[in-house]
Every structure is written in C-alpha cells, then in structure tokens.
Amino acid sequence: MTTHADSLKTTTPTLAQLTTIGVGGAVGRFIEPQSEEEFIAAVRDADAAGSPLLVIGGGSNLLIADEPFHGVVVRDKRQGISVLDDDAHAGANASVVAIVAQAGVNWDDFVDFCVVSGFSGVEGLSGVPGSVGASVVQNIGAYGQEVASTVSSVRIFDRESGSIRQLDRDDMRFGYRSSALKSSMYSAPAVPSGDYFPTPRYVVLSVTFALRRNGTDEVAFGQLAKALGVAVGERMPIADIRRAVLKVRAAKGMLEDPGRYLLPLMRGCKNFHIVADALSANSLASREQPANMNDEAGSQPNLNRHSCGSFFMNPILTKAQAEKLPPDAPRFDATLPDGEPGVKTSAAWLIDHAGFHKGYKVRPDAKAGLSTLHTLALTNRGGAKASDVAELARAIQNGVEAKFGIRLVPEPVVVGMDLR
C-alpha cells in the first residue's frame, strides 16, 4: 500500500550530507514535508510502521554512526514566519510582539528577520546553525541569551497520544541546554530512552516567540561587549549586536560552512541572500588570515566549521564535587537536575587542562581533531568517519575523567554509538 509519506519521498541522501560535521551513513527513507499535515503524516506513518524516526533540522547537533540508518529521516521544509496581530496578542504590553515561526525555518534566518524588523531578544543567538524546531529542544544559548527567555509557546505533535497540543513555556521545563522535549529522549545523561530516540516524543510544529519592539538590547556578555567597545549591560542597536556576534563567532570557527547551502540537497533550507552574505564574509575572513596559511586550518579555514559546535556540555557539579577542582577552575552558580544549587564549570577549561589543546588529534594523520580555534569543537578535518569523531570524543572523555574525575557528556544527539 502506498502511504501519504511515500508520495513525498525524494532521493535518499546520506547523513554525512545532512549534517554539519559531515559524517554518518546512508538513510533508509528521506521525506521533506511541505505542510504541517504532511509533516504529521510522515511522523505518524513512521511510528505506525515501527521505523526508527529522525526528524532533522539543520543537522548541526547530530553525530550519527557510519552504518546505514534503517529508518525514516524527515526534514520540515516550511520556512514561514508571521507576526501576529498586535492588538490580540500584545495585550496591555504594546512593546511586545508575538511572532510565529514554523519548525523548519532556519534559525539564523529567523534572527535576521527579527533584527531587520527591530524586534529584540534573539540577536545574541545570531549564527547558531539549525532550525527553529530544534532551537527549543536543547534551549540554544550564546552570548548571554537563551531561546527559552523569548519562547511563549510551542505547538507540538505528541507521538504518544497522536494529538496536536500547545506547550506553554512552563510546560517546556527549559534548563541549561535542556527541555522537556530533550528529556523525553533520555533515561539518564547520554543514555537514550527506549521509546523516543533520536527524535523527541513531542515533535515541534511551530514556535511562538514574544520579542520586544525597541530595536536595542543590553549587551549581556563580556566578550561581546569587548568586540563592541562598550561595557556589559550597555544598550546597543540590535543590528550592531548581531554584526558583532557574527564576527566573534567567525573568529572562533563557530559558524557553519555556508558552502553547504549550495548543494542541491540543501536548496530552500536557508534564505539565499543570507547565504550569499555569509559566503562573502567567509571568503573575506580567509583572506584576512594570511599568517595562518601554513597550517591546515589556515589553508582550509572551513575545516574548523565542520563540527557540531560545542561537543561537550559544561558539567554541573555538586558543591562537594566542585571543591575537588583546582582553585583556578571556572565556577558559576547553577542548578542541579534535582533543583538543588550546584556549580557549573567549563568543559573547555577541563579539556585544555587535561592536555587536549586546540588542534589536538589522537594521531597526526587522524581525520578528526579539535578545532584549531576552539577547544570545545570536535571537527571533521576532511574525510573523517563518525568512528573517527567518536574515537576523539572518547579520548577526551577518558583523559578528563582520569585527571578531574568528571565524565563529560556530549551535547549533540549521538545516534548508533555509545559516548556515555
């Protein structure tokens, strides 16, 4: 019998082509729904058939094994953003605007739309790769902002009950790189739950954001304030903040390679004008780094961008665990999963102080290595397999654990490999 999803089937790519780190095996079936009904039908059909299901966005937070993924990969192609009627949604607070973005919308396109429209609250998250749908799964954060602080509700398809529901911000149980959606995939850190992995129980259909319409925002992060030449807490036009964030991220290799959007497979996944701007900024940046041209990253600067971003979460420790850290280890107030006060330390600091410096590889000829610009990014140096990235990740986990007694937990969703 031909299902609704069959009619939407397109050519089958590999996961290496669908992910920013560029590793991963063949895909069983690949479906690109163009409407909410088609999206839900694709999810329902996969679940009804008992097929493993991967709802994928930009593939920027996924590390997937080299073996074929014998299941269905669904990528929402919708790119709709709408500003809701002011009177109905702003209520007494006319300075707030409600915006709905469909799950498939490219996250940075959404930020660009908000900044151009003068809506503040997400500009610090400029340049984070991926989709609006996934942004709420791991509660993306950068430069003093987290998506959680601007989300008012999330429209989801509940795979368990088969119903469409609205989750309010409290229902989302946002935390540091976590949410109720992400929790539905795990029974313990890095341990997949049987039922819902690698896609959460709740599939995001669209997100409603509440942003301010003042066109300026506070600069909430020291490094950003420095780039802008202002003090932390000072207000700046959000367009300036976005430009500075993109520049700081480019200097750390923490933007994705815009060249991927030139692939036929990626067409329509991101606003062409923003891709063109990113391509020209990228080639300008490589021309501006002649001093590095003798090293691997200098001659091929995009290698540092073939990653999942930060690979390990910053550990949140009990106070007793934190006391065992060296005195100079970073310490920030945080909340433990059980709600008790804890201490967050820096994964990058632990990695570096365990002897894994920028550019580290397990062997000189290894095809995966730490970014030469950022200690937390595990990168594909060209031709790496998922197993190469996993080998590097384990070496770092083991080294950090041996030195500090802390087991680092991967931030990306790791499929088909065990990196606990």
Ligand SMILES: Cc1cc2nc3c(=O)[nH]c(=O)nc-3n(C[C@H](O)[C@H](O)[C@H](O)COP(=O)(O)OP(=O)(O)OC[C@H]3O[C@@H](n4cnc5c(N)ncnc54)[C@H](O)[C@@H]3O)c2cc1C
């Ligand atoms: C260079 C680089 C820099 C980065 N910088 C940051 C950063 O500063 N801060 C940060 O927080 N993250 C960062 N990341 C990580 C990544 O960009 C985010 O986690 C992003 O939200 C992932 O989005 P995606 O669409 O690519 O998700 P994918 O990788 O495609 O999927 C990740 C997970 O989300 C699920 N998912 C995707 N769409 C949906 C949906 N519609 N409904 C339910 N589940 C869904 C998938 O099933 C999967 O479990 C970075 C990554 C890279 C490569």
